[in-house]
Amino acid sequence: MKHLVPLLLALCAVPALAQRTPLVTPAEKAASAVIVPDVLRAHVRFLAHDLLEGRGPGTRGDALAQAYIAAQFEALGLKPAGTDGSYFQQFDLVGITSHPKGLTFRAPQGTVELKFHEDFIAVSGVQAPEAKLEDSELVFVGYGIQAPEYEWDDFKGMDLRGKTLLILNNDPEDDPKLFAGRTRLWYGRWDYKYEQAAKVGAAGAIIIHTTPSAGYPWQVVQTSWTGEQFELPATEGPRTQVKAWTTEAATRRVLELAGRDLDALRAAAQQRDFQPVPLGVKVSARFTSEVRRRPTANVLAMLPGSDPKLSQQVVLYSAHHDHLGMKQGGKPGEDTIYNGALDNAAGVAAMLSVAKAFRELPQPPRRTILFAAVAAEEQGLLGSQYLAEHPPVPAGRVAANINIDGANIHGRTKDLTVIGLGKSSLDATITGLAKTQGRVVKADQLSDRGFFYRSDQFNFAKQGIPAAYFGSGMDFVGRPEGWGKQQREAWEAKHYHQPSDELRPEWDLTGAVEDVRLFFLLGANVARAPEMPRWNKGDEFEAARLESLEALKGGASK
Missing domain, CATH: 3.50.30.30 (Glucose Oxidase; domain 1)
Structure with a gap:
């Protein structure tokens, strides 16, 4: 019997621990309700407008996109996190x-x-x-x-x-x-x-x-x-x-x-x-x-955390604001603007909606939230590379990166695709959150494409930061088996990196709303959890994480 006492105490402690760290709090669930299709669509409508001329790096459209995002951050009451007290982390590109x-x-x-x-x-x-x-x-x-x-x-x-x-x-x-x-x-x-x-x-x-x-x-x-x-x-x-x-x-x-x-x-x-x-x-x-050299900028804003100690740590959201600009040598009457509505005006719209949800909370989360609209992703993840090499806080203090690139434009799904499933402890939280939505998590259903290494989370992962990146689900509610894959393949064949990537009336953003609410709830969970996420043992990025954490200890000892 004496051997059973510690076990019984441990079992009794599990519900208590779960109660102290719930998957979703009532306040978070209420705040997520501000993420709605009309707001997502409105942000996309502006960012993918012809007036921005495809948001090519270093262009007028690039600067307009940055100004719009900074204005949205300011309207939400987020603090500037760029250089010289601004929202902009400016840097040069060589064109x-x-x-x-x-x-x-x-x-x-x-x-x-x-x-x-x-x-x-x-x-x-x-x-x-x-x-x-x-x-x-x-x-x-x-x-x-x-x-x-x-x-x-x-x-x-x-x-x-x-x-x-x-x-x-x-x-x-x-x-x-x-x-x-x-x-x-x-x-x-x-x-x-x-x-x-x-x-x-x-x-x-x-x-x-x-x-x-x-x-x-x-x-x-x-x-x-x-x-x-x-x-x-x-x-x-x-x-x-x-x-x-x-x-x-x-x-x-x-x-x-x-x-x-x-x-x-x-x-x-x-x-x-x-x-x-x-x-x-x-x-x-x-x-x-x-x-030639051309200036561009990452747009950075911060919601300071409420915990005196954990506020030194950061949950990083990222989404790239650039696209391909304008087609050279187009024929008369030809559409020459690469609007980049889905890629990635939609991702920026999602991140802005997540920021709005965080501001709806009665008080900020324990950890600080950093929002980064990064530049020049289409040119080789350059903005996120610059941010990763010049971070506002050391990499060892960044609890996780949640990167948003694209959105589900075809309606609700029964599943959620996690690119890089199996790499970090974030999997358990994501799976639990998907379950609350009545959905199941699936690994990358197009794993031969190497998507984890094709968007901005890769640069943060190389610094050791546990990263979450998502793809749209494929099992659509009310649609026959295989329909989602057909839509994905058709979009890639006709619209990926083409001028036809534009906001369309038939976009159904109900599924995108579910995804973006999950992105918010994931960050909120990480922001109040007692421990930071970690890479799974043996993962390719684990060594970089251990090195970044060790560097913090070295800095503290000096």
């Missing part, structure tokens, strides 16, 4: 407009000339008026991955300095024990591949596009990688001269010149013992570029 003169492949057997836009898309890899490849040796390097934890190295120590690398998109997926099978990891992302090419000293890097491996059609590469491209100002470190994409058909023509078969090379690249393949082909290209 590079590249003019490729062609991409030429030569071998003893002949020459292949690829056509810009039709066969290849390329941008300068350097912030300079000229970039070039001069008879650079072409080497096929499989997926271009170095992953010690998987005992994987596609470079095998080969000297690749000055060479041009031909790289498969995505990561190997034949073996479920390697690279999470069909779930795309950071290793499968184009930005990782370009970074690796630079690290090994390559002069150029060419990624082979296929719709299955990229998760989007060639037209997305055409729209996203043409016109002015933006970067943060260059720092010390290696850079390639040229970053390019080629279509599968164009790549096959180049490989035929080398006497090689793409399918055979792709099959060889699935194995650990793959060796880089010099192709006996020389690559030449010459770019001229206009290079």
Whole structure:
């Protein structure tokens, strides 16, 4: 009996603990009611209006979007959290407009000339008026991955300095024990591949596009990688001269010149013992570029926490305010404005609605809430990168990031997609909140797309901050099985990164409201919980979190 007493006391304590830390408080539930379709729609209507000309970074439309968001924060009584007592965290972007003169492949057997836009898309890899490849040796390097934890190295120590690398998109997926099978990891992302090419000293890097491996059609590469491209100002470190994409058909023509078969090379690249393949082909290209600096800003606002100690910690909401600007060289009468209604005026509208809900609470939550409308996401997550590198508080004090990119525009769902389910302790809270809405949580239903590494939460996760990121559910109320997936695929094919991403009368935001209320309740729960969320043991970002927490201890001891 004496052994049962501690157990009985522990069991009795569980309900008491749950009572002290409820999933949702009555005040939070009441506050969530201010999140309604009409308010979401109104914010989207302004931010996606033609007058903002697509919110391209560094443009008048970009500045108008920032001013609108700052005005909304001010109207809600949120405190400025930018520089010099303002709502704006200003920084410069380097805009590079590249003019490729062609991409030429030569071998003893002949020459292949690829056509810009039709066969290849390329941008300068350097912030300079000229970039070039001069008879650079072409080497096929499989997926271009170095992953010690998987005992994987596609470079095998080969000297690749000055060479041009031909790289498969995505990561190997034949073996479920390697690279999470069909779930795309950071290793499968184009930005990782370009970074690796630079690290090994390559002069150029060419990624082979296929719709299955990229998760989007060639037209997305055409729209996203043409016109002015933006970067943060260059720092010390290696850079390639040229970053390019080629279509599968164009790549096959180049490989035929080398006497090689793409399918055979792709099959060889699935194995650990793959060796880089010099192709006996020389690559030449010459770019001229206009290079200029353009100002932009993240828009930051803060609701200070009410707890004397926990208010030093922060729950960070983020949503990017930029889009692609205006299409160059449009035909008369053609729609040339990339309005970005769903991507991501809708996400900013959601974040503003969450901020309004927090202001409805009778008193602020224990932890501080930071709202960040970040810039230049479409250009490579640049605004969130700048914020992560120049945070208002140390990363170890940021309890969690809740990132909002897009919205459900098709109605209510029975499910909720959590991108990165299984990575952190946030899962349990999200699952419980979804249950209160009569919904179930599902893992990323398009895990081969690598969505966790394609939006702003990735930059915060790299700093060790536990992050929550969501996709729309797929099981729609009153719709047949498979309808949600059909809508998703149709939207991606017709509207993703196209001028047709506009606010439409048929948008049904009832499902978006449920999602956004959950985002608010999740942040409110994290803001009052006794402990901060954590990455699950062994997660790829756990080490960064432990390091950021240790840095706080070091700072306290000084």
